[in-house]
Amino acid sequence: MKDLVxxxxxxxxxxxxxxxxxxxxxxxxxxxxxxxxxxxxxNGFDFSAGYFYKQSNEERNHMLKLFNYVSDMGxxxxxxxxxxxxxxxxxxxxxxxxxxxxxxxVSNSINRIVGTARQLNxxxxxxxxxxxxxxQIEEEYVARRAIELFDxxxxxxxxxxxxxxxxxxxxxxxxxxx
Amino acid sequence: MxxxxxLTELFANTKxxxxxxxxxxxxxxxxxxxxxxxxxxxxxxxxxxxxSVDIHTMIFNTDDAYDVEVIDAPRTGxxxxxxxxxxxxLRDLLAGTRFVLDLNTLLNERIYSTLVF
Numbered sequence: 001m002k003d004l005v006x007x008x009x010x011x012x013x014x015x016x017x018x019x020x021x022x023x024x025x026x027x028x029x030x031x032x033x034x035x036x037x038x039x040x041x042x043n044g045f046d047f048s049a050g051y052f053y054k055q056s057n058e059e060r061n062h063m064l065k066l067f068n069y070v071s072d073m074g075x076x077x078x079x080x081x082x083x084x085x086x087x088x089x090x091x092x093x094x095x096x097x098x099x100x101x102x103x104x105x106v107s108n109s110i111n112r113i114v115g116t117a118r119q120l121n122x123x124x125x126x127x128x129x130x131x132x133x134x135x136q137i138e139e140e141y142v143a144r145r146a147i148e149l150f151d152x153x154x155x156x157x158x159x160x161x162x163x164x165x166x167x168x169x170x171x172x173x174x175x176x177x178x
Numbered sequence: 179m180x181x182x183x184x185l186t187e188l189f190a191n192t193k194x195x196x197x198x199x200x201x202x203x204x205x206x207x208x209x210x211x212x213x214x215x216x217x218x219x220x221x222x223x224x225x226x227x228x229x230s231v232d233i234h235t236m237i238f239n240t241d242d243a244y245d246v247e248v249i250d251a252p253r254t255g256x257x258x259x260x261x262x263x264x265x266x267x268l269r270d271l272l273a274g275t276r277f278v279l280d281l282n283t284l285l286n287e288r289i290y291s292t293l294v295f
Contacts, residue, residue, distance in 0.1 A: 001186050001198060001282055002198070002200045002202060002203065003217060003277050003282055003283050003286040004198065004203055004205070004218040004279065005280065005283050005285060006283050006287075007203070007218070008218045010217055076219070076222070076223070144252075
C-alpha cells in the first residue's frame with residue numbers, strides 16, 4: 001500500500017501545526033511593530049518610528065521564510081488572521097519594553113519548535129530553525145539595548161530626543177557604530 | 179470509478195468504510211449512501227473541518243439551526259449534511275482512517291526504507 005501521507009509531505013502533522021502557529025506569531029509581531037511605529041510617529045519619535053517600520057518588515061520576512069518552508073515541504077501553510085493588535089501604549093519606554101517581551105516570547109516559541117523537531121527526528125526542520133535561533137540572539141540584544149539606553153541616557157531634559165536618535169544606530173556585534 | 183482500481187480498506191465503523199486507491203492515489207469515503215473520492219490533501223482538510231465542529235454547542239443549543247451541520251467535501255461538489263450522531267460517526271471514521279494512514283507511514287519507514295525500486 002502506498003504511503004500517501006509521506007508522498008504528500010515530509011512534515012509531520014504536529015510540526016506543520018506548530019510552524020503555522022509560528023507563522024501567525026511572526027505576523028502578529030509584524031503588526032504590533034507597525035502599531036508601535038505609528039505611535040512613535042504620532043508622538044514625535046521619528047527615528048524610533050523608522051526603527052519599528054524596519055522591525056515590522058523583518059518580522060514579515062521571518063513569516064514568509066516559515067511560510068515558504070511549510071509550502072516547499074508539501075505542507076499546508078495557512079495565511080494567518082491577525083487580531084488584538086494594541087494601538088496605544090503608555091509611554092516611550094513602555095513601547096520598547098513591550099518589544100523586548102515580544103522578542104522573548106518569539107525566542108521561547110522557536111526553542112519549543114526546535115525541541116519538538118528533535119523529539120520527532122525531523123532534522124530538516126531542526127536545521128531550518130537554526131537560522132531563527134541565531135536571529136533571535138540579535139533581535140533580543142537589540143531590544144534589550146534599546147531599554148538600556150533609557151537608563152544610560154535618562155529621560156529627563158533632552159534625554160528622550162537623544163534616545164530617539166540613538167535607537168536606529170543599535171546593531172548587534174558592532175559596538176563602534178553605537 | 180473503475181472496478182479495476184485496487185482498493186485497500188483502511189477503516190470501517192457502523193456508518194461507513196474508507197479505502198485507499200493506489201491507482202489514483204485517493205482516499206475513498208463511503209459514508210451511508212454517500213461515496214466521495216478525495217486527494218490526500220483534501221482528505222486532511224476535510225478531516226480538519228469535521229474535527230472543528232463544536233459538538234457541545236450542537237448538543238446543548240436547542241435552536242433548529244444546530245440540529246445539523248453542513249460540511250463541504252473539498253473539490254467533490256458534495257455537501258455532507260450531518261446530524262449529531264452522523265457527525266460523531268464520521269469523526270470516528272476519519273480518525274480511524276488517519277490512524278491507519280499514520281501506521282502505514284510508520285511501517286513504510288521501518289520496513290521499506292531501504293527498498294527503492
